[in-house]
Amino acid sequence: GENVEQHPSTLSVQEGDSAVIKCTYSDSASNYFPWYKQELGKRPQLIIDIRSNVGEKKDQRIAVTLNKTAKHFSLHITETQPEDSAVYFCAPRASGTYKYIFGTGTRLKVLA
Amino acid sequence: EAGVVQSPRYKIIEKKQPVAFWCNPISGHNTLYWYRQNLGQGPELLIRYENEEAVDDSQLPKDRFSAERLKGVDSTLKIQPAELGDSAVYLCASSLGDSGNTIYFGEGSWLTVV
Numbered sequence: 001g002e003n004v005e006q007h008p009s010t011l012s013v014q015e016g017d018s019a020v021i022k023c024t025y026s027d028s029a030s031n032y033f034p035w036y037k038q039e040l041g042k043r044p045q046l047i048i049d050i051r052s053n054v055g056e057k058k059d060q061r062i063a064v065t066l067n068k069t070a071k072h073f074s075l076h077i078t079e080t081q082p083e084d085s086a087v088y089f090c091a092p093r094a095s096g097t098y099k100y101i102f103g104t105g106t107r108l109k110v111l112a
Numbered sequence: 113e114a115g116v117v118q119s120p121r122y123k124i125i126e127k128k129q130p131v132a133f134w135c136n137p138i139s140g141h142n143t144l145y146w147y148r149q150n151l152g153q154g155p156e157l158l159i160r161y162e163n164e165e166a167v168d169d170s171q172l173p174k175d176r177f178s179a180e181r182l183k184g185v186d187s188t189l190k191i192q193p194a195e196l197g198d199s200a201v202y203l204c205a206s207s208l209g210d211s212g213n214t215i216y217f218g219e220g221s222w223l224t225v226v
Contacts, residue, residue: 044155103154
């Protein structure tokens, strides 16, 4: 079956530094790669996504990069702020399906 | 525009009791998902509906869990009887149904079985 792993499981950075979270997947048919942010007690919310025909996408302080050959994609957050503290999930999806396999999550702590 | 609405937000029940959760998806979204999220883990799909049809229920523990979406709009997830291990957050999500669209989550129903 599909396997989705995230690294690291926890990440602490100083405010203003950058954070990178990596998601590795096993299903070569995956073609849509979203990242969700979940604050404590809240719903997961989409923050950025990328499709397989694009290598990188940026939206202000966040970016996602995709390496389809190696089957991994990464979330990059620059100039981190305390409000970036949350759990982040990747959820790759295979082409033609609606099945999102969520990773185990990465807890990011931004230290003021 | 209203998002995905779930109720109740919190429920505490004794083991062996039944419980039901309700979800109203975003208007116009024909695909509806029920996920379960255990503490410290990612959401796991229980069942997915396309309109009123359950098209993926392979992860639903059918001995005690059931779900319905009779008119292709709102949905109910039921557990009977509940077990201690069912304590989790039950998240409902919806999407337009096209594989190019992402999913939007409700706030979740927090279940504690004691």
